[in-house]
Amino acid sequence: MNWTALWVFIGVWVLTGLATGLWMARKGHDPRWTLIAVILGPLFVPIAFERIERNPRSVTSEPVAMWGAGGEESGGLRVMVGFDGSKEAEQALHTARQLFAPGGGVLELVAVVSYDDASDIDSEVLAGAKERLEAAASGSEEVPVGYAVIAGPAGQSLRWFATEQHADVLVIGKRGRGMSNRMLGSVAAYLTEHCPVPVLVVDPAEHASTDDKQSAPVAMRVPAEEVEGP
Template sequence: MGDLWYVLIAVAVWIAAGLLTVWWMARRGHGGPGWLFMGVVFGPVLALIAGERVRRRPTRVARTEAGTRGPGRLRVLVGVDGSPESEAALGLAVGLLGPCTETLVAAQVVDYDAAELDWQGRVVEAKSRLSAVAEESGGRVTACEVLAGPPAAALARFAGENRIDVVVVGRHGRGLSKRLLGNVAQELLRDGSVPVLVAGGRHGVSGR
């Protein structure tokens, strides 16, 4: 094996170590496009940076009051991300739980880097999507939240801090494969800190 092969192997290992670090960071709520470039360039050195950079606690980015409280007693949180599955989750929450709810919160989770820098207008996009969701619900959605962090952890933390009775999510979400970022519904079920209702198919929003 010539020297060139050793160089190529070393480069491949360097890049692979960096990309593994980027994947680890994405699982923990850091998904800015700059990390991919840094993973390729800095390789295993990025792991040292990541240990200091990665945040431990999901946060709230923005909140909007969207409607009046309902006549029921349930406090419901719906995860929204623009996918057909999240639309099904909203439809299920409105159609099945709507008459029993006091509070119905629609929340979208962005990564920490989008929350800080709003790269590609992710926070603005999330606010716009949530406003549309609130309108489509016919007034059933009482508040909209933009959260930052790993999706399952952010939803679970918000639910615990706000006395949410049930979290409604779609079976799958939008974005990278669940093999890379994990399945939010499964992670919430494993967490077990709050009851979870998973929407399996497409449900129309019946709040009007």
């Protein structure tokens, strides 16, 4: 038996499956597909192409009535906040309230889940996302807050939803967890480069909490076409 050829075959089999599984995860599918992909190797490639979804989509939402109004009608900015329940997302929400609530802003909290969780009515991930959004929305009395769950890759999904809903500004934390370890640096970088909506990135202070009066440092990127003058 040619052991070298066997090990080369196994290596190619595993690497093909691994690459395909990771590609699916980057496209917004459950990372657990990677384990199946490694086992099936090249056989998983046509399965991946058949199952992959190309565009982000809305799963569920509880919008604020004023969200659909224009800036003058609603009395303030329409502010979208990427929210995954992490401390960074909590700080981003806290900062959004401090900056925009006094001016009558309307907030919409948005969580991103995988396509697979979005299609599974018994998904614990989907249920957990809804619970976190409901709790955060109900805990805000000083500003109207709605929420939505969307499915897909985090960066592309937030960009699509902010554009689709005509948000005036998108607020995100610098890091996240789960589907949003993509609401981390890579997602922040993607959104600041590609999102047509102004993006506010909140970098939590080391010891900041949502009850602190001190705001976390922020960095904001405004699309060039919205900047007047030279």
